[in-house]
Amino acid sequence: MSEGIEKLSIIVSKGSLEGVYPALIMANGARAEGIEANLFFTFFGLDAINPRRHAHIRLGTVGNPGLHLPTLLGALPGVSALFTRVMGRRMAKLDIPPIPEFIEMIADTGAGLYACKASADLFGLAEKDLLPQVKGIITVGEFYELAAGGQIIYT
Numbered sequence: 001m002s003e004g005i006e007k008l009s010i011i012v013s014k015g016s017l018e019g020v021y022p023a024l025i026m027a028n029g030a031r032a033e034g035i036e037a038n039l040f041f042t043f044f045g046l047d048a049i050n051p052r053r054h055a056h057i058r059l060g061t062v063g064n065p066g067l068h069l070p071t072l073l074g075a076l077p078g079v080s081a082l083f084t085r086v087m088g089r090r091m092a093k094l095d096i097p098p099i100p101e102f103i104e105m106i107a108d109t110g111a112g113l114y115a116c117k118a119s120a121d122l123f124g125l126a127e128k129d130l131l132p133q134v135k136g137i138i139t140v141g142e143f144y145e146l147a148a149g150g151q152i153i154y155t
Contacts (some may be wrong), residue, residue, distance in 0.1 A: 007036040007150025009143070015053070016060040017099075023155040024048075029126030033111040036150070037107075040143045042116035046123060049113060049131045054099050055096045103115065107133035112146065113133060114138050140143040 007017040008030045012023040023039060043077075056065040061067060061074035061083050075081060088098070097105060107113055115130055115137040127137055 003142050005035055005151055007031075007038075007147070009038045009040060009150055009152045011152065011154045012045035012048060013041055013043045014060075015047035015057060016138045017057055017084065018060060018064070018066070019155060020048045020057055020099060021096070021102075023092075023153075024099070024155075025086065025096075027106050027154060028102070030107070031106065031111055037106075038112035038114065038143075038146050040114050040138075040146075042114060042119045043122075046119055046125065046130075048099060048103065049115060049134050050125070050129065051131055052129075054103065054131070057099055060064060061086050069154035088115075089151060101129065104133060113145070114143065116143070118139070 006024070010023045012020060014020065023045075025106075027037040027039055033074055041049050047057055058080045059067075061069060061080045063071050064074065067074065067083065096102070103113070112132070113134045115125070115127075115134055117137050117139045120137045121125070125137075127134065130137075
């Protein structure tokens with residue numbers, strides 16, 4: 001077990017590849033080290049646990065300084081899809097699974113997946129609208145209870 005960290009809670013608020021993958025990679029790494037891990041999906045991060053959307057998450061190309069791409073070029077039709085495909089191929093070469101498979105794999109390790117009640121209400125989502133691996137739709141207060149005594153990371 002990693003020295004000093006026994007519990008990790010990760011807040012996923014962005015519905016883009018660069019918003020979702022870091023959280024999944026950190027949760028997977030935590031579980032591999034025997035660290036308890038919970039993921040709290042809020043706002044557009046809910047797309048990662050929505051079966052209608054989680055296979056269609058794209059790389060954000062507009063205003064993404066990490067791409068070193070002028071904003072205007074990132075806004076052109078097809079650019080986001082192209083960059084998403086390229087990134088998907090690169091991740092596949094590194095054996096990083098697609099988001100749907102990754103989420104299932106992480107849930108199978110015992111990590112907790114939770115949706116934010118306020119965000120679910122905002123977007124009109126109920127538990128039936130989310131992946132079966134989601135343990136529940138919880139309030140911020142309930143998330144804090146789950147996170148008590150551990151580290152909280154925001155992606």
